[in-house]
Amino acid sequence: MPLLKEAPPKVLVPEKLSPDGLALLRSSLDVDERKGLSPEELLKIIPNYDALLIRSETKVTAAVLQAARRLKVVARAGVGVDNVDVDTATKLGIVVVNSPSGNIGAAAEHTIALMMAMARKIPEGCASLKDGKWERSKFVGVEVKGKVLGIIGLGKVGLTVARLAKGLGMAVNALDPYASPAVASSASVTLVASLPELLASADFLTIHTPLIASTRGMIGDAELAQMKAGSRILNVARGGTIDEAALLASLESGHLAGAAVDVFTSEPPAADSTAAKLIAHPRAVVTPHLGASTVEAQENVSVDVCEQVLDILKGSLPRSAVNAPLILPEEYHKLQPFVRLVEKIGSLYTQHYAALPGGSMTRNTFDLIYQGEVASINNTKPLFAALIKGLLAPISGSEGININIVNAELVARERGIFVNEQHSRDPADTSSYSSLVTLVARPPSRASSRARGPADSSGPVPPGQPPRIISGTCSGDQPLITRLGRFEASFEPEGTLLICENYDSPGKIGVVGSILGQEGVNINFMTVAPVSPKLATGGELADVIPSKDGSADVGVKEVAPGLKEALMILGVDRAVPPQVTEGLVKEGGVLSACAVTL
Ligand SMILES: NC(=O)c1ccc[n+]([C@@H]2O[C@H](COP(=O)([O-])OP(=O)(O)OC[C@H]3O[C@@H](n4cnc5c(N)ncnc54)[C@H](O)[C@@H]3O)[C@@H](O)[C@H]2O)c1
Ligand SMILES: O=C(O)[C@H](O)COP(=O)(O)O
Numbered sequence: 001m002p003l004l005k006e007a008p009p010k011v012l013v014p015e016k017l018s019p020d021g022l023a024l025l026r027s028s029l030d031v032d033e034r035k036g037l038s039p040e041e042l043l044k045i046i047p048n049y050d051a052l053l054i055r056s057e058t059k060v061t062a063a064v065l066q067a068a069r070r071l072k073v074v075a076r077a078g079v080g081v082d083n084v085d086v087d088t089a090t091k092l093g094i095v096v097v098n099s100p101s102g103n104i105g106a107a108a109e110h111t112i113a114l115m116m117a118m119a120r121k122i123p124e125g126c127a128s129l130k131d132g133k134w135e136r137s138k139f140v141g142v143e144v145k146g147k148v149l150g151i152i153g154l155g156k157v158g159l160t161v162a163r164l165a166k167g168l169g170m171a172v173n174a175l176d177p178y179a180s181p182a183v184a185s186s187a188s189v190t191l192v193a194s195l196p197e198l199l200a201s202a203d204f205l206t207i208h209t210p211l212i213a214s215t216r217g218m219i220g221d222a223e224l225a226q227m228k229a230g231s232r233i234l235n236v237a238r239g240g241t242i243d244e245a246a247l248l249a250s251l252e253s254g255h256l257a258g259a260a261v262d263v264f265t266s267e268p269p270a271a272d273s274t275a276a277k278l279i280a281h282p283r284a285v286v287t288p289h290l291g292a293s294t295v296e297a298q299e300n301v302s303v304d305v306c307e308q309v310l311d312i313l314k315g316s317l318p319r320s321a322v323n324a325p326l327i328l329p330e331e332y333h334k335l336q337p338f339v340r341l342v343e344k345i346g347s348l349y350t351q352h353y354a355a356l357p358g359g360s361m362t363r364n365t366f367d368l369i370y371q372g373e374v375a376s377i378n379n380t381k382p383l384f385a386a387l388i389k390g391l392l393a394p395i396s397g398s399e400g401i402n403i404n405i406v407n408a409e410l411v412a413r414e415r416g417i418f419v420n421e422q423h424s425r426d427p428a429d430t431s432s433y434s435s436l437v438t439l440v441a442r443p444p445s446r447a448s449s450r451a452r453g454p455a456d457s458s459g460p461v462p463p464g465q466p467p468r469i470i471s472g473t474c475s476g477d478q479p480l481i482t483r484l485g486r487f488e489a490s491f492e493p494e495g496t497l498l499i500c501e502n503y504d505s506p507g508k509i510g511v512v513g514s515i516l517g518q519e520g521v522n523i524n525f526m527t528v529a530p531v532s533p534k535l536a537t538g539g540e541l542a543d544v545i546p547s548k549d550g551s552a553d554v555g556v557k558e559v560a561p562g563l564k565e566a567l568m569i570l571g572v573d574r575a576v577p578p579q580v581t582e583g584l585v586k587e588g589g590v591l592s593a594c595a596v597t598l
Pocket of ligand 1: 079080100103104107152153154155156157158175176177178179208209210211214215236237238262263289290291292293
């Protein structure tokens with residue numbers, strides 16, 4: 001029967017995004033550009049998509065996210081995610097990514113452009129001339145050179161504005177309780193201690209904070225009254241940081257000489273709103289949220305988030321997840337191969353041990369031990385998440401929850417899975433590998449009561465129970481399994497593998513090969529994993545998980561005289577049905593056989 005080709009993941013793009021990023025997606029994803037969707041239409045079609053790519057117009061509400069059964073990522077081609085219900089996305093395990101720096105230059109230049117346009121009355125002069133008039137004396141402006149620019153929020157945009165303003169000969173004061181004094185001083189910016197101090201000193205005041213509880217309505221009647229008579233104000237950050245009614249009143253009273261506004265509390269502003277009156281005011285210079293609208297910025301943010309969408313859909317770490325802990329770039333590169341390794345280890349664990357006679361997911365307390373170089377990674381949250389995903393994905397079904405760095409701890413807690421992460425930087429612990437990751441399943445009776453807590457005091461594996469241990473390393477970027485239970489292995493956890501435990505006797509491979517051949521299963525490669533001599537005495541296991549009494553019974557079986565027990569690992573070209581694995585035990589003489597797909 002011909003194999004059905006899996007449909008590529010679908011990406012919904014309901015806003016105008018630069019084609020540069022979208023081109024990256026088209027080769028492997030189904031990209032659906034649907035501009036002008038109503039909220040109802042979005043709600044209706046969102047269940048069909050794996051990724052949603054937006055700018056600031058699309059409202060990604062809790063209802064949209066809850067309806068999105070397959071959605072793995074909301075990608076915001078820009079900075080602000082105030083149009084996304086990030087909390088709900090987090091609960092649902094949907095990663096929200098943005099492009100934190102792709103449009104910074106554009107927003108800063110737009111701020112300067114608005115400031116100059118306001119200072120020199122450029123929009124009014126332009127409109128008058130187009131109207132057929134020649135009114136030179138009506139449009140006398142002011143210079144910015146030698147004036148004081150007050151900046152609220154000395155972050156990425158604020159600092160860039162400061163540097164540009166210094167180039168124009170302005171003095172720059174800033175208020176930002178979280179700004180680094182060293183960074184401010186390197187840009188010749190004077191940090192002030194209070195808002196009144198900033199307001200009183202500024203000829204031009206510009207806001208560059210996010211819209212959060214502490215900045216909502218931060219500039220109202222009282223604050224505007226503290227500004228110098230004849231001063232000017234700008235907002236290229238977020239609507240709502242300045243009270244629109246207060247701003248309109250201050251312009252109407254003549255206290256403020258001008259206002260330049262790119263962002264509004266509601267976008268687009270309703271026809272009869274205060275914002276609409278503000279827009280109509282003759283001394284207001286306004287733009288329809290154009291801060292990031294340059295060709296260059298749109299290319300930057302589009303490529304940035306499209307690369308992250310590709311990463312997430314193929315199971316890699318995104319660069320800028322809003323609802324996940326920050327990963328330093330150097331950690332990101334170090335972690336990436338290990339994220340894949342740990343996920344494979346988790347998946348191999350569930351598929352292999354649950355398939356063994358008497359096997360199940362009953363062991364739910366694990367030690368995840370990092371040894372060697374990998375132990376120096378402090379932020380192992382992505383590895384923890386990869387383990388939970390690997391353990392659960394084989395039993396969650398294709399429509400199962402998305403497990404990722406955002407929701408892994410919550411999912412683990414809900415499933416009663418406990419993971420004790422341990423770090424050992426001693427290179428001697430890793431034998432011949434520079435890094436080693438080991439997963440050890442502890443017996444249920446020893447369950448620790450804390451997820452991701454410190455190592456619990458569980459003792460050794462009880463006598464008679466084979467150890468459930470999987471170790472692996474990375475050879476370059478390629479994960480490699482180095483131990484499976486009592487066996488010293490060396491195989492890549494990729495594709496469909498048939499794992500047979502048997503006595504390594506002559507002719508066994510031939511028997512197994514002919515049973516598989518009868519079922520049309522071809523063998524791509526084969527490797528034999530012998531029992532580790534160290535494990536046979538329990539020594540190495542005791543090193544890995546120190547027990548209270550220093551011993552560790554690894555449950556070595558009685559081996560028939562003259563026969564060496566070994567694992568046979570076969571890479572095969574298709575799924576192996578259960579009757580074939582059963583047949584291998586009954587007719588092929590192997591002790592156990594299981595097929596895993598990794
Ligand atoms: N108009 C546009 O098209 C456009 C484009 C890009 C960015 N933005 C907006 O500009 C704003 C700034 O972006 P950014 O990338 O510079 O953000 P950022 O996070 O780099 O900087 C924000 C700064 O505000 C400071 N801050 C927070 N609360 C404060 C408070 N109560 N008082 C004073 N300072 C406070 C922070 O310490 C931080 O330094 C955001 O709202 C963003 O959405 C708008
Ligand atoms: O937050 C941002 O990045 C800016 O406000 C730009 O928004 P936009 O992508 O809708 O232009």
